[in-house]
Amino acid sequence: MTEQEPIYRGKAKSVFRSDNPDELIVKFRDDITAFDGAKKDELARKGAYNARVSAYLFRYLEENGVSTHFVRMEDETTMIVRPLKMIPVEVIVRNIAAGSLVRNYPFEEGAPLNPPVIVLDYKDDARHDPMINDEIIVALGFMTTGEIAEVKKAALKINDLLKEKIDKIGLDLVDFKLEFGRHGDEILLGDEISMDSMRLWDKKSHASMDKDVYRFDKGDVMATYAEVVRRLTGE
Numbered sequence: 001m002t003e004q005e006p007i008y009r010g011k012a013k014s015v016f017r018s019d020n021p022d023e024l025i026v027k028f029r030d031d032i033t034a035f036d037g038a039k040k041d042e043l044a045r046k047g048a049y050n051a052r053v054s055a056y057l058f059r060y061l062e063e064n065g066v067s068t069h070f071v072r073m074e075d076e077t078t079m080i081v082r083p084l085k086m087i088p089v090e091v092i093v094r095n096i097a098a099g100s101l102v103r104n105y106p107f108e109e110g111a112p113l114n115p116p117v118i119v120l121d122y123k124d125d126a127r128h129d130p131m132i133n134d135e136i137i138v139a140l141g142f143m144t145t146g147e148i149a150e151v152k153k154a155a156l157k158i159n160d161l162l163k164e165k166i167d168k169i170g171l172d173l174v175d176f177k178l179e180f181g182r183h184g185d186e187i188l189l190g191d192e193i194s195m196d197s198m199r200l201w202d203k204k205s206h207a208s209m210d211k212d213v214y215r216f217d218k219g220d221v222m223a224t225y226a227e228v229v230r231r232l233t234g235e
């Protein structure tokens, strides 16, 4: 396996080509950012913690019939994935009102959302990831109406599966963000599922157990991430 300059460098992960044209190498870095990159730090082991949780959840979803880009882990921060042509739409599923939903709409923080609410954002830091709708997605050629329906259905199935898992470790799955991409004719779940992309609240204390600890200086970020890894994977 050869490694050179990344073909893509995101805020927390770098993507490299591999010798196999149907595989890419994703390196989870220790960089952590918030507010579209305005707040930035490097926290030791953060990449390993997020990679561990992502790999664990991708495997669990695959076992339950969800198609993802996950192939295997190479080492604790290196994930081998299928190459995807990413669709620049963040698919957010919300079970409890929090974050931007509470900032922008008259929901009370902590209010249960039943059925869950799906929010679609256009992934573009410079524009601060504005909310997008089905018509704009179709007009921009990102997805067809049928593909949007397929992605929303997958997101709700993923929500059911993740909620079941997260419930068992004493956490509420408040909300999370997914990204999908094209692999040939298929649309696969890509990116990561980690403490950076989920909002998790402890069922007893209601304490944040996710990137909100970093965003809003709520405590020891890496101790929190380590605790989620321990509860979820037993390590």
Ligand code: 5GP
Pocket: 090, 092, 098, 099, 100, 101, 129, 175, 176, 177, 196, 197, 198, 199, 211
């Ligand atoms: P909100 O819209 O409340 O900011 O975020 C809703 C959920 O999606 C949260 O769990 C949040 O972590 C995740 N999310 C939204 N936008 C992003 C993003 O640009 N990057 C990451 N990693 N997660 C996001």
